Amino acid sequence: MAGVELFSHPALYTRYRAGLCSAAALALLLITALTYVPPLLVAYRSHGFWLKQSTYLEQPTVRFRYEVLLVATIGPSPGSFLAWSTFPAFNRLQEDRLRVPLLATREEDKNQDGKMDQLHFELELPLQPTEHVFGIQLILLFSYQLYRMSTFVMQSMAFLQFFSPVPGSGLYMNGDLKLNQRQLLNHCGLDTRYNVSVVNGTSPFASDYDLTNIIAAYWDRNVTTVFSDPSPVWMTGRATDTPFIINATIHYPVEVILYQPGFWEIIKFAWIQYVSILLIFLWVFGRIKMFLFQNQVLTTIPVSSVLPVSPVLSYKQHQS
């Protein structure tokens, strides 16, 4: 034997003809259907055919809105609390419970990529020597934006709360402002349904500054941010003439965002899966077709292109 056969191209190119309504044509239709439909069913039934959700990473553009609401509890007796906020109507309600603190804030972009990475927030609350702080409830408001897929703009809040049975000199908190999603975001378009202020700062009514109402309305939203700090530090030992210091560092980390893919993305991934199974079926049914036609299981008139077509001589294929 000289060499190995690598490829064979049929020298005789045979075409098989039959009527449009013949058994062969119908069988061919059935085989075509069996070639193209089962891959879809096989791919679908093995789960994951349609991509119903996906993820992407983005660091959100977070800016502190310079809106603060502070409540400091200074004792167990009724009315022993101090409050302050950047909302004038709230401050007016507090009357002599109002204590204006010293605020020092700075937003820092550590990697110089144009997006802020953390907020340094320091608040000094002046106290009389007889006042002792037992607990702090602090609301900070942010504007939160995502751009990579859908343009998602919302106003969100970080709620910092800590209570202690012993009076303190300061509270140190360090944590991330994490995104909390209850539903998938869109893959494109503008989403500003939560671009409403968390605290209605223009309302004069006391019930609009009730923390339970604020939090209930905030958690009705499907996309929120949460300040997560697993280890707040309550510092004790306040000197009589020093203020109570709240020192918070809030990081804006890179988030994993779940979104619902668009139409073309779904079709693309489905197509990949479909075609890879279709190839197998094409090969299998191609072989079956070759067998069926070459061995005349289906009655057809074979027409060979090499020999001249003679109406007299009909060239019958040798049946094996």
Place this chain on the structure above:
Amino acid sequence: MGLPGLGALLLLLLLAAPCPGQRAGDSVFQPSFIHMSGPRVNSFFLGNSSGVTFSVILSPGDEETGKLQVANCSGSKTAGDWNLDVTPGMNTSKVTVSLTRNLELCLPNATDCCPSPLCVLETLQVLACRGSVRLAQLLIQAEIFANSSFAGNVSENATIIPNQAFQPLGSCPCNLTAGACDVRCCCDLECTPDLKQLFNGSCFTGVFGGDVNPPFDQLCSSQSMEYTPEWFPFLCVQSSLDNTPFLGYFYHGSISAPKVPAFTIPLQTSPGRLFTGYRQGDPIITEENEYFTIPQQSLAGQCVGNAPVAYLQDFDVKCLTSLESYKEGLPHHVRINTGTADFIQQNVTYRTVTDRGKFITESENLHPAEVLCQNVTFAEHYTFICKDKNIEQVNVTVFLGSLCDGEILTQRFTVEFLSLKSTNGEELPENTGYQVGKPVRAANINASDPLGTLNIWQPAGRGLCASATYTPVLFGVDFYSGCILEVGINEDCSLLRGNVTEKLNSLIQATHIGKRDNSSYSDPDDWVQIIRLDPFNSDTNVSTGNLKGFCPDIPANLNIHIMFAEVGAVQGIPQQQILAVQISYSTVLWQFQCGLSCGNSLSFLPITASVQFIKVPAQPPVRKTRYHRIYVEFDCNQNDVCLQQLFYPLTRFYTGEPYSQCLAKGLLLAFLVLLAVIMSNPWFSKLWNR
């Protein structure tokens, strides 16, 4: 005595004799130097003032050396604009020097005023002379500024710094000198037209000359002949020079300042004038255009004293206060705006609190006799009677009582809005079904007084049944509560059963329950009868006999099952109706619990009541065969690969894009596939080659 004696006497005389220029008594001005910055100053002359003349002299002082001229006693009590007043006294006299001119800052071309802010800069000497001998002198350095008064409004307008992307902050970069004209700078506003004409031909050009927005080549009105293509003005840009390609941002059409967040507390707006009536949620306004305030709860349960009241928002708050932190609220004589710019007086009824113990908790033990007490408000109940958008009447009931030091008072404030039936003909279609949270209607149909109640216990204090009150059963809310009954060891079992049954039956003072919220007493079809499953009657079966402290079959737990269903909807709101109510009892075995010895002590039997709402489907569901229950091919909730989602992006299950868009994209795909099929057909290739 000889020479030493004479010398001693002389020494004595010398010592006793006053210094030259000073008389006995040592007259002096106290203080003797004053730096004057106002129009009047006082000093005191110490010493005998009889025969003493006072005079004031303006001393200009030597220009070169700065030394003052020595004044003589020939002055008078007036010098220039200065006046001297002396109030004589015994050993001290008060001396007042005052300025008599106008200290207003001058307007141009005005007289009798101060031309510059530093009005008076003079040196005065006040001399006290007896005859022509100078006794004492007072030196006054006067440096008086003109009076400045602020007239006009404080403007809250901040200077808007334009966004640098559209308008450079320095629109005229060559304007370097303030207050003077910069040569060759034609955009300098300080240059008068005459000056500008001098250098008009050689102005600075370009951006430095103030041309921050040069016309660009694509502008239709551009006259530049340098690079105009042949097709110009085809595709030229027609725009004003506010928007040019030299700017970096998209031009919104307005020059806006960049919104950089900062700690700015905005202006407080006072409540506006009301002419058109109150809408729901509007704050109630008083006569002085201020908010009508009542203490309310805010923040984390703390109370704020003066919080505005919203129209048609009822509330009931309890605020804690003590004598130190007690504050009076808004006085009751304040008149309230009715909504039509008319004012009504509050109708106040004062009462004294009878049950003080309900409001007061003592925090410290003090001697009651010596403690400070004050008459304070314990509770206020406001009822606003309103009609449409106006308030017709305000009725207030104020409970007063005395609060002593060391006690904590729970104040209670309630506000209720009642509406009169309006004569407006429009009748909104009523939602007749029950709503979650509304009390269940109950009635005694066949009794004279049809009103009935369905309650469960609201335990209070220690939780004993004797002190428990009732709370009505609310629709849609499952309740559970109970109380504790004290039972003695010698209690008779049948008596105990009767007692417990009676207590439980006191919760249900009705025979029928209303199907809907607006069931009327006259229509018996609106009511369902309460089905009672009475407890197991123990008279027939006495099992244990006479064992003390042991009673079986006590019906201590009451179960109320209320079956309801959704029957239709009105305006999209589903109507819920009660279909049936069943009351049943479950029994417990009560045994007296005692330790080693059972004396005459009491045991405790808890009695409970529970309400359960069961939703029944309005139509009975289609019975499913077992096969259908297992075969979840078509149930997309239980099957991830249900057949309805075979073509997922083209179905309603996919919500990532609008359905119309998905359909359009699917049809496009189908068209492409069809095209591919046709073109790969040999018949088509034959047609193409022909």
